[in-house]
Amino acid sequence: MGLSELLSTYGQDYLTALLTTWWMTAVAFAFVMVLSIAVTVMRVSPLRPLRLVGDFYVQVFRNIPGVALLIIIVYALPNLRVVLDYSTCVIVTVILMGSAFGSENFMSGINTIGVGQIEAARSLGLTFTQIIWKIVIPQALRSAVLPMTNLLIAVMLSTSLGSQVPMSPDELTGVVSFINTRSTGGILAFLIAALGYVGTAAVIGFVGNRLDKKVRILR
Template sequence: MTMLILVTAGIGSIALGAIVTVARISPLQVLRSAAFLYVQFFVNVPLLALLILAVFALPAAGFILPLVPTIIIVLAVYEAAYVSEALRSGVNTVPQGQIEAARALGLTFGKSLRWVIVPQAFRSVIQPLGNIMIALVMNTSLAAVVGVIELTAHVNKINFDYAQPVLLYTTGGLIYMAIALTIGLLTGRLERKLVIAR
């Protein structure tokens, strides 16, 4: 369950974060403002508060979704704000001359994004995106608070039966660490492979 939440929320956060980034650098002021407010809201509101609101307040308001998809959506929307900030910093590394050359060749804003800006932005922020995915691994543990039976919830349940907190919580922590180290190693290798020489 932890891996399911991690993979689906991770893919969702990267996709949504890319959309928010495009809005942040859009020539339309209304899109830039909306994206700015989105990022500011989610980086300044605790994730646990969002999870509790989504799980308990939204059903009371008539928006009813299964528990696990609700958690995945909240995590994806929350992490997308951080992905957007990382990608925006990547956009800033793209030389202005390349952007102007794309315009001189007649590329529209959308085509410039697709063929020139976004590919280079992604390649320059692989490690920061990996760090965000590592944070997402740790954030999946908060799903236990609202009733999702993932790694932390399983450790709690087993500890309730066997009363071995040191052994069980250490094992759970080592599993989280193994997942985080794997992400770090993969993104580090990918970064070295795709690094842009400037």
Template sequence: MPKDISVMAGQLGHGLLLTLGMTALAFAGAVLLGLLLAVFRISPVLPLRAVATAYVTVFRNIPLLVLLVLFVFGLPDVGLLFSLFFTVTLTMALYWAAFICEVIRAGIRTVAIGQAEAARALGLSTGQVLRHVILPQALRSMVQPLANIFIGLALSTSLAAAVGVAELTGQAQFVMLKYDNPLTSFAVTTAVYVLITLSCALLAGRIERKVAIRA
């Protein structure tokens, strides 16, 4: 029994590492793409606004599991071969970027338009205005929404088990089938997800307070 527990812990630990890695990489990619989409959405260039609006509309109205199945099984059919981990992480980044785009766009709208006009009057370029004036002020209203998206992304990694990724939920299913012990494996998995969620919420709260104090 102790040996079985050690093996189970090792397998669940490996699954946790995959979950954390997938979450971190997908969130980083989603933030970068979401920021680009948000810039497109507030751009005065109509084609850029149209592309970003279409992207957000499409990806926010497709279930993530459908996208995972489409990318995992569809990309090889068109000759694009990637690792399963990379494909799932990329899909999640593309999906959650649509939501992050709206968070950033809403945050930008909280900054008075006079701030941008004053910055342009000083000779700053559009990129400099966004980087040095708009985004630092918008961050205060974006911390909690971004944290909520991070939590949602972390929890949604469990869907990767449906397409064969041995992340935390996938490993829990394997342990359940191998050792016929569903209660222990999924109780541990549940506790880990709760710990991730609470840790993220506490960290977001601290960041939000620090940003508010510095403002």
């Protein structure tokens, strides 16, 4: 199949798939950010049970393979009377995994601050709230820009899990398997989808790098 034939037959499918991938990525990443902040707050709280739950959450979801988690959510949860539609299943999987890594990014952002700064702030008479808002959060956010850029790309790549369940419309990986099971799309059919991913990743990476250069703290 040539490029023009491929695009005239499946061009619309590719476009819808690319938009679906973008949409899923955006929704998932928004939730990932909220959930990572919540988990991180739990992990730095002075309450031991909350810390344990937060640490446990991160260890489970950063170590579970995406497919295993997706299969559990799609096939096992209905047996426990939790039924979600397919695209929600994929997004939930991506959110759970992404937020574990997101919380790790925030934690290492907090860890780079150094105990000395906290002690210095306290000796200047800053209250706990002031320390958190004026010292910890600004620095943690700044040093988390680059890791979060990489996380956004990882979130986009993991939406390809959508190809493992019947979704409509398909996302970018699903559409390649759809096309190749119907006709011999050849290497081109694959390259078009790959270009969608690589292009998006390049744009995200570029913006992230620029932002990082602007806000990075030189040490």
